[in-house]
Amino acid sequence: MAIPLETLRRPADFAALQQHGRSRAHPLVVVRAGHNGLDRTRYAFSTGRHLGGAVIRNRVRRRLREIVRALAPRIAPGWDVLIVARPAAVAVRYDELRDAVLALLGRHGILVAERCAG
């Protein structure tokens, strides 16, 4: 059974991540991550207004969430991860976006060998 994705909600969590997290960039996305001191990893997605209208921003955010969901078994626990979409992410296919997220998570060093898929 896959663990449901937990998303960041409290403004204080965002502020903490902004202050203590490290970020890695790619032409499509930026990933900011930091330790949260918990036994699980929490996520947040940012799709700013400069990407386009509500439909476009919704689509990008939903794709990112789906990508993270599919990747969840390979992500180490104990992190807060913020994924920021950049304008170029609007036009690319699902797998291009997934590869970009994967590369940045790898550069953060928070990918692990796939746990026993339950």
Added chain:
RNA sequence: CGAGCCGGCCGGACGGUCGCGGGGCCCGGGCAACCGGGCCUCGAGGAAAGUCCGAGCUCCCUGACGCAGGGUAGCGGGUAACACCCGUCCGCCGCGAGGCGAGGACCAGCGCCACAGAGACGAGUCGGCCUCCCCCGGGAGGCCGGGUGAAACGGGGCAAGCUCUACCCGGAGCAAGGCCGAAUAGGAGGGCGAUGCCGGGCUCAGCCCGGCGCAGGUGCGUCACCGAGCCCUCGGGUAGGCCGCACGAGCCGGCGGGCAACCGCCGCGCCCAGAUGGAUGACCGUCGCCCGGCUCCGGUCGGGCACAGAACUCGGCUUACAGGCCGGCUCGUCGA
């Protein structure tokens, strides 16, 4: 058949594998709060958009009247209300079906009237004639005329100019507003506390250092250590949570009234998104439509499928939009 006008409607379909939000029922654990699981069901739009009008609903303002400010504008009707809708009159446009119209009042006042024209709204005079004055070239007054123009010593036009008239309008908005409410700090009341003692120092009504005592410090006992405050109650507020928040001027069908907008009755008909860092998704297959290439005309390959995403809820308006369906009507051509 070809041009065109009006009204209404749809706006990809079906299936599979993972996934998300709401609601209901059931099972297991637990005193409970709650935790874990299963099944069923619902889950974006005609514009959800712009936030331009009108309301409901909240809170604020003692009430009434007036002023200021804003809005509406033939007439009649519909409606909770409207700037919306329907009917109708008038004006303009179109051969026509039809379309468009801020369509009350300039004998209350102010203001403006392009171009042309000498002159355009109390000021000026292009030409001719008459009278008068005089320094003989002009001046003053009067009459007539051509031309310009929508309109000329004289009667108009304009209120999407001010204004006047009639009628309407309090303000802010669901981040409205209501309830619950930690931790920490501070407030009020009450209770329990050695309300200390000794020595030393200093910049000496006090402060600092050391020792002994003492409430309290873990639910209790003992030991060690810390040690001047500790405990209870109340009220306000913050983080956070809940309500508002999904049954309504609701939808569907039938009958009746009305030219219509719309209204009434009936069914014991239907329940139709409720997120809150914000669910409604990802991938795949089949079919449909559009574009392009190849073609043995059977197909086949590749790409695309609009505008656009609920945020308190309704009624409108406006704007965006690939493609398509249905109905009524007009004009033209041909045939009967």
